[in-house]
Structure formats: C-alpha cells, structure tokens
Amino acid sequence: MSLKSHRNTILVEEAKILAHDTYKSDQYVLWVSAPEIAALATPGSFAHIQCDSSLPMRRPISIMRADPKQGWLEFFYKAVGTGTQLLAKKAVGETISLMGPIGQPFQLDSKYPRPLLLGGGVGIPPMIFLADLLRHNIYYKPLVLMGSEIPFPFQQKPSQYIVSGLPSEVIGAMPLLENWKVPNRLASFQGYPGCYEGYVTDLARFWLTSLSAPQRQEVALYACGPHPMLAATAKLANEFNLPCQVSLEEFMACGVGGCAGCTVKVHTEQGPAMKRVCVDGPVFDARFVFT
Incomplete structure (x- = not known):
C-alpha cells in the first residue's frame, strides 16, 4: 500500500469538541464534530490528532465510533504523555485539528458468522466500532470480550444476555453494547x-x-490491545485454527507513511518485509505478525 493510494481519502479537518468526559485513571472520551472524516471512517482506522497548537507532533488515536449521517466521531484515550495530557485540557466548544481517517480496517468474511472481538485497555475502541458495524447485520452473531487492569471507562452492569459456554458468575458488561x-x-x-x-x-x-467443532469453524478473531495480549490472541487463533486479525499499537511521527518510523517486521507469502503500521496497517493478519 503506497501513500499515493491514500490520496483524497486522508483529510485534515477542524473538529469542534462536543463533549469531553473524564474517567478514573486519567481516561477520557472525546466527542467531536468532524463530518468529512466521519463519512469515511471504518472500524480499525484512526485519526492523527493535534493535541495543542504548542505541540507540532500529532498523536494517533483509534476511532471508537463514527456517525456519517450526523457527522461526529468519538475517541477513547488515556492521558499518559505530554500530548494526551494537553489534549485532556481541551474544553467543549474548542476546536482541534484532525487528520484522518488513516489505516487499513478490519475485514469481515461471511464464511465466519461468529466474530469474536477481543479488546484490551485502550485497544477497546476499535472493537466497539466493529461491534457497531456488526449489529446492523443480522447474519453476524458477535461476542465482545474486553479486559482492563484499571477501572473500565464506563459503569458496568449485569448482562441481560446469556452467553453459553462462559462461567455463570461472569456477568459484567458494557451498557452501550x-x-x-x-x-x-x-x-x-x-x-x-x-x-x-x-x-x-x-x-x-x-x-x-x-x-x-462445526461452531468453531464459524469463528473469526479480531483483536486490539497491548502487544502481549495480541501475541496471546495469535497463539489462541493458531491453537484453534481460526483466522485472526490484529490491530497493532505503535509510536508514530507523520502518521501517513512518509517517515517510516512505525515500521514492523511481518512475514508475507513472499518472505519477510517491513510494513508501516499507519498505512499498511494498523490491522494485519495475525499469522504475518506473530509466528
């Protein structure tokens, strides 16, 4: 995938902040008006956000939800460095510069009507976006599993839906889902x-x-989270012989494939290759990343 192939699909847009909610452990949910980017966003894509005018380097943040009709985007992030700490100070009514949507999204395959979505920490947002897409197609029967070692950025509630095969005492669920x-x-x-x-x-x-065995043949794995979690997910997919796509997290500079600062080694059918997480990914076939 070349930078040229993204021409006219990566936009720069001034986004007005509609809501900016704070959660425990320096976690934030940011809701902005960005109709041009919202119209093109897909599960797995991200935006490169200018956190403050004093900081020229943008920060990549996964898109958690997008509404192309109403023209808004929603992001979830954790303030861990200078950039995101500055972003956390932005108030409703202010504008921020977004570049996006960037990246290759998750790909669905009708051969696998039982998508299993795994999200860990700040890797949860792409799974929410993917679940939002899947819920509008009655053919798919998704199950979303999310993990975190800090408080979840929502008030969990007991699930009203029985999931066969899981311990009966495991009932914690996300209200939105x-x-x-x-x-x-x-x-x-x-x-x-x-x-x-x-x-x-x-x-x-x-x-x-x-x-x-027939039910497992209908399952495909989709995951986003820290590297050890993705490695464990790839191992799980290999154990059960399941297709698996993972969204990688990586430090980025330009975010559009020009600097090659986010390259990772992958194993393709043609042999080892270096791929840019920003535009060649962030979603990859787990077999090519974890061997």
Missing part, C-alpha cells in the same frame, strides 16, 4: 464484580472450548 443487544463480557485481575478473574484471552479460550 447491552443497549445494542451485542453480547459482551469483561475480564480483569483487579477483582471487579462480575468480571472474569484472568486474561481476556483466557476467557476467550473458555468460550472457544465450549463450542462444537
């Missing part, structure tokens, strides 16, 4: 009520083991 009628469960080592005590990939294994 519940409202969408998308089955989901939470995992953590922090002892949060209703959450699975362990890694989100262990919860996924628990569910996959409960399926019959």
Whole structure:
C-alpha cells in the first residue's frame, strides 16, 4: 500500500469538541464534530490528532465510533504523555485539528458468522466500532470480550444476555453494547464484580472450548490491545485454527507513511518485509505478525 493510494481519502479537518468526559485513571472520551472524516471512517482506522497548537507532533488515536449521517466521531484515550495530557485540557466548544481517517480496517468474511472481538485497555475502541458495524447485520452473531487492569471507562452492569459456554458468575458488561443487544463480557485481575478473574484471552479460550467443532469453524478473531495480549490472541487463533486479525499499537511521527518510523517486521507469502503500521496497517493478519 503506497501513500499515493491514500490520496483524497486522508483529510485534515477542524473538529469542534462536543463533549469531553473524564474517567478514573486519567481516561477520557472525546466527542467531536468532524463530518468529512466521519463519512469515511471504518472500524480499525484512526485519526492523527493535534493535541495543542504548542505541540507540532500529532498523536494517533483509534476511532471508537463514527456517525456519517450526523457527522461526529468519538475517541477513547488515556492521558499518559505530554500530548494526551494537553489534549485532556481541551474544553467543549474548542476546536482541534484532525487528520484522518488513516489505516487499513478490519475485514469481515461471511464464511465466519461468529466474530469474536477481543479488546484490551485502550485497544477497546476499535472493537466497539466493529461491534457497531456488526449489529446492523443480522447474519453476524458477535461476542465482545474486553479486559482492563484499571477501572473500565464506563459503569458496568449485569448482562441481560446469556452467553453459553462462559462461567455463570461472569456477568459484567458494557451498557452501550447491552443497549445494542451485542453480547459482551469483561475480564480483569483487579477483582471487579462480575468480571472474569484472568486474561481476556483466557476467557476467550473458555468460550472457544465450549463450542462444537462445526461452531468453531464459524469463528473469526479480531483483536486490539497491548502487544502481549495480541501475541496471546495469535497463539489462541493458531491453537484453534481460526483466522485472526490484529490491530497493532505503535509510536508514530507523520502518521501517513512518509517517515517510516512505525515500521514492523511481518512475514508475507513472499518472505519477510517491513510494513508501516499507519498505512499498511494498523490491522494485519495475525499469522504475518506473530509466528
């Protein structure tokens, strides 16, 4: 994928902040009006955000939701460095510069009507975006599993949907997904009520083991999160012989493929190659990244 192939699809837009909510552990949900980017955004894509006029380097943040009709975007991020700490100070009514949407999105395959979505920490947003897409297609029956070692950026609630194959005491769920009628469960080592005590990939294994062989043949894995979680997800996919796509997290400078500062080594059918996470990814076939 060349930078030229993204011409006319990566836009720069001044976005007005509509809401900016704060959660525990320096977590934020940012809601902005950006109709041009919202019209093109897809699950797995991100925006390169100018956090403050005093900081020329932009920061890549995954898109959590997009409404092309109403023209808004929603982001979830954690303030961990200078850029995101400056972004956290932005108030409703202010404008910020967005560049996007950037990146290759998740690809659905009708051969696998049971998508299993795994999100960890700040890797949760792309899974929300993907679930939003899937809920509008009755052919797919997604299950979303999310893990975090800090408080979730929402008030969890007991799920109203039974998920066969999961421990009966694991009932913690995200209200937004519940409202969408998308089955989901939470995992953590922090002892949060209703959450699975362990890694989100262990919860996924628990569910996959409960399926019959024909049911497992309908499953495809989609994941975003920290590198160790993605490696465990790839191992899980290999264990059960499942297709798997992962969205990588990487430090980025330009965000549009020009600087090649976010390259990772992947294994293609033609042999080893260096790929840019920003425009060649961030979504890759897990087989090519983890061997």
